[in-house]
Amino acid sequence: MEMKRYIASIMLCMAMSVPVHAFTVVIDPGHGGDDPGAIGRIAREKTLNLNAALQLGEMIKEAYPEVDVIYTRQTDVFIPLHKRADIANKNKADLFISIHSNASDNRNASGAETFVLGTERMEDNLDIAMRENAVIKLEADYQSSYEGFDPNSIDSYIMFDLLQSDYMNQSLQFATLVQKQFVDSLKRGDRGVRQAAFLVLLRTACPSVLIEMGFISNRDEERFLASEEGKIGITRSIFRAFSQFYRPGKAVPALLSDTVVVPTTEQQIAQAREQQKVDITYKIQIFSTRKKLPKNDPAFKGLKNCTCKKDGVWLKYMYGSCKTYAEAKKLQATVKKKFADCIIVAFQGDEQILVKRAIELQK
Numbered sequence: 001m002e003m004k005r006y007i008a009s010i011m012l013c014m015a016m017s018v019p020v021h022a023f024t025v026v027i028d029p030g031h032g033g034d035d036p037g038a039i040g041r042i043a044r045e046k047t048l049n050l051n052a053a054l055q056l057g058e059m060i061k062e063a064y065p066e067v068d069v070i071y072t073r074q075t076d077v078f079i080p081l082h083k084r085a086d087i088a089n090k091n092k093a094d095l096f097i098s099i100h101s102n103a104s105d106n107r108n109a110s111g112a113e114t115f116v117l118g119t120e121r122m123e124d125n126l127d128i129a130m131r132e133n134a135v136i137k138l139e140a141d142y143q144s145s146y147e148g149f150d151p152n153s154i155d156s157y158i159m160f161d162l163l164q165s166d167y168m169n170q171s172l173q174f175a176t177l178v179q180k181q182f183v184d185s186l187k188r189g190d191r192g193v194r195q196a197a198f199l200v201l202l203r204t205a206c207p208s209v210l211i212e213m214g215f216i217s218n219r220d221e222e223r224f225l226a227s228e229e230g231k232i233g234i235t236r237s238i239f240r241a242f243s244q245f246y247r248p249g250k251a252v253p254a255l256l257s258d259t260v261v262v263p264t265t266e267q268q269i270a271q272a273r274e275q276q277k278v279d280i281t282y283k284i285q286i287f288s289t290r291k292k293l294p295k296n297d298p299a300f301k302g303l304k305n306c307t308c309k310k311d312g313v314w315l316k317y318m319y320g321s322c323k324t325y326a327e328a329k330k331l332q333a334t335v336k337k338k339f340a341d342c343i344i345v346a347f348q349g350d351e352q353i354l355v356k357r358a359i360e361l362q363k
């Protein structure tokens, strides 16, 4: 019976041409809602984490439509730590990526580090574990949810000593790939792969890492983390590590495999900004369908040279190419006569980005 049902479901998937589930990644932007995480001069941790998580998810979906991308939060809301792990377990995650930004009383501290759950040199990393775990105190019933665990008491951390993770090797593998990308491609300061007693990693039943992208308490690094260059560079680094982990030995998709050059001088930053402005195009998306259509298909209602972009199982058809939002608005008004529901979409190079962001970049 079971077998029959299994075969039937596979056949159904094939008939609907839905990709068979291959892999589930749960992306966890740390903090949110009443818990801002670390607060810098210009940036807040919860917002940086959320941006990076959403961007990473988009990149993965774009490159690997067969991968299920699930977020623990997609908006600015508070989610208890244990619920974050529950989301991973309920969805039978194959990989859990928690994204954070660091802070330290030492304003000079800088660099990226990636943690796995473990007790090696745990005392060295107790501060950071305590700080990240302290958020459970915002949860009304934290004492029962975490069986009396007190995030500020060293004694509580003794329980981690008994811990044996089945996923240690794979977690270490992914963490190492992330650090390698941060250091090799993005030239971030390397604080290495470390082990610490993070509650959020304790309950997940899959390879799990916690990434600290950099120090929001360090002026230069905060500026980098909050910049467009920084945001994209960091997300691409994690994305590439994901590619290598998900498809060991296979090449990273061409679109994203260009080496990220991080501009450092004022002049380079200005140049990069100009480059981004030039690189933006707006198009009018007229409809989505699962079917590949020939160029002169009547469905285009006479619109010529429509382009097509794959998004998961969908093919999005688009018309026109404008350099500014104002131009796109005008074009949309004419296209609306044929396609009442058409929308404006934006691209940076080949990568689709939010229209709002495209407008911001062009300011």
Ligand SMILES: [Zn+2]
Pocket (backbone or CB within 6 Å): 030, 031, 037, 038, 045, 100, 101, 132
């Ligand atoms: Zn954090």
